[in-house]
Amino acid sequence: MPIKSYLFPGTKSALIKFKLAIYLWLIIIILALVAVAPLNHLVRANLSHLYLGQPAFIPFELHLIEIFIAHQDFFQPYLYLLLILFSLTAIIFIFLDAALFGRMITSERKITFSDFLADGSRYFWSFFLSTLLYLPIFILFFLLSRFLAFPLNIWAGKSVTEWPVIISSNLKLLLFILLWTASKLIFDLIRIIIIKDQKTVLLALRQAWFFLSKHFFSLWGLYLLVGLIFVLISIIFLFIGRLISAEHLFGLVLMIILAQAYIVFRLFIRMVFIGFENRYYEKNRI
């Protein structure tokens, strides 16, 4: 049973190394704080003494839009800041991925921050190269999704009702996500091989290609299964989030806890992916 032999051990290793999710979470918090600080300043400077009234004459959300409209000149430099920050984040995430993969794949159970950083720097260069290699693969899959969407476009283009338009645009999105997961699987595997077999990027690609030619569908099936579980749990999170009212302090605290738990959950799922992919590769490589 693939679930029993790969998914459970993968999840178990993610649980054992849960500390990694916390490291990543803390780093994301720092990045997000930098990104949100100017916006927070704008909101506080303009609305921290706002009297809403009972009931509010205008919903708070509209006040928010109002001050954004009134301070349009704030947004141009702010968007540049975000652009720089997000570009930096892309680089930082290559480092973090290197650290995460390194620590997930190692047989050591004990997790320390210094080991985490050491793996990050050890594999950074190969991970950076693998990202460069992944970009054309990503573009290829993107183009493939456009190509496969062709019949959907024809179907929607000829329709006399709106249904085919809505269905096809959502199917196209689904198709893109599916193909993206497939490309992501190749990418993950290359990185696992880089660490596990200590191979160069190109050799790792060759090895991943060779491996997937035999195991693609069962591994992809598992990938999609975990993906589906992730989506379902996300919907539950959103649903619970809708029920919480932040009108009172207690609700606000609850909302913050839930939201941050979701971020940790996303990171944890990322570790589960690496865990079972690693396990699968380990068991099936020749």
Added chain:
Amino acid sequence: MGKKRISRRKLFGIILLWFFLSTTISVWPEERAVKYFINVELLPETHLIKANETLRWTNRTQDYIPDIQLHLYWNAFKNELSTVAKESRNEGLLKRYQVKKNEGGWIKITSMTTVEGQDLLPSASFIAPDKPVNPDDQTVLRVSLPKPLSPGETITLNLEFEAQVPSNGLRAGFYRDGYFISQWFPKPGVYQEGKGWNCHQYHLNSEFFADFADFQVKITVPEKFVVGACGEEVDRKVNQALGKITYTYIQQNIHDFAWAASPRFLKVERLFKASEEITPEEYQQVANLLDLRPEEIKLPDVRMILLIEKQHRNQIERHFRALRAALKYYGLWYGPYPYRTITMVDPPFRTGSGGMEYPTLFAAGTSVILSKNVLSPEGVIIHEFGHNYWYGIVANNEFEEAWLDEGINTYSTGKVAAVAYGPGEYPLKFNGLPLNWLVKFPAVYDWQTDRLFSSTVVKLDPIVNFSWDFFNSTSYALNVYQRASTALNTLERLLGQKTMAKIMRTFQQRYRFCHPKTEDFIKVVNEVSGQNLDWFFQEFFFSTKDFDYAISSVKSQKLTEKISGLYDQSGQDIQPAAPEKAGKTWPKYETTITLRRYGEARIGPGVKMKLKVKFEDGKVEWREWDGQNRWTRFTFITPTPVQTAQLDPEHIWLVDSNLSNNSYTRLGPRQKIPTTTHGFFWLVENMLLTLGSLF
């Protein structure tokens, strides 16, 4: 069986025609200056319409008129040199209206003769009256008459024309075999005594202007088509040999005629029964508001016809509920709907013709997936029906003063939607799916969003402006719809609901079947309110001044009983004294509130900006400011510090572009700010994670 049906229909037609003539003539006995008799056939294989039109036009002025000017609107889609195409290019919208091979629209008059048989085509030429001059535009045709038309004289022209339905025109269009046909026939402009023809070319942002007329239109289509049109269907003839059917529609006293045809329409009819829709208490309530007797505001029954796409059949009740609400409240507030039918068209898919008004007919528009908390299609149904009052009956020049119908009607739509439905959630969608399913959005009233969005264009254009002279389409739309509606909502709050209700009703009643202008509206406002409100229109309709009054600072500080320093009085040193008389308890607080006028626009003479200050012991103080200078400052000495301060606490000035700076409370909006900041924070965290997992 087929034959029997025809003869029964014939009989039905004759009875209906007789009934129609006998009832409507009694309503409008006088003659209209324009009469149309049009026979049109739709040829779906080529998407062409072929028609002959008899146009009778009477000179109701004292001028001798040498020519007649006709709108040929569909030539706007003929090529990329038309004014519409050029204006679209300027806005980066050309692609939307770009002429595809064999799919651009056009109209060609193939014959034009007088009743005496004189050919007028040789004396016809295209003109482009508006600036910047565009000699390539072909949407206005000037026809010289054999001899000038004397005062009171009538000319009858016989025209034959054919026209290509545009595939992606503005408002009119076809997709496969679904058609929405509007602005499709040669139609004279409005002749204004002493000034000549008012006949503008078709612009990207402009709508229309025409004289009230009587129409008889015969529409021939293949038998499978379901047809809807302005006015009343009085006859239907099937030609079985050709597989065609001809419908005859008649309507008096309207200024445009549109129709739609599609095999995918369902036609549903209902009766608006006034006695069932409005209770005696409701009549009494509105009568009290208007200072009228309930008998004076009684509403007639109206036949409601819905043409809805089969894909939306589950929304039939939703459509009728909205239309009934619109018929009820527009009728009660502004006066009875004067026609016997209203046709509501869910426009054929992909014809680009939704959300548009025509007299006695309108195009709404909906989607197969709806969210129950979003007022769509209700908003568009109420709005487009409402145009029967503002545009249809009170027929302003939409080219020159679009706010008079769009602004007044946006204001009216918001009021009807608010009483009939309450606030609605904003319609946000992703891939055709409502985002409201995932995220909770606040429910808002139209006036709340109208004022918000209109603040973005205040400094670009005045509300009263030629529609092609606006900075861009967004400025046109937001100024003419939302900003005008916001100004009217402000006026209502300034004058009170009762006065405003009387203003609107007076304006509607006085200018029924006329072409009023902005001055006429202002005159009614001044007359009914008993005030001179010219300043209001100057500041908010004719200017580009921003209106923003604010509380710029609030300071409460504790006063000490002992005051240090030397105080001179007539050369002698005296003991320092407390600023207030003894007997009052200490400590005391000095609160200073500074008000500022950040915008150029100001409140008018005699009007005061009010300030309400509440202190922590529950005491309330009011102050007034004439708002003419850039700032003013008020000081209060009270036993407790300030709790809240509100500028304009009665919420009159919706035109204020920033209401966030109109109030003060020490604690602020409590949980709202951390909730918001955390919301952004969480969003950024997720974006970072998504970005991180992409590569």
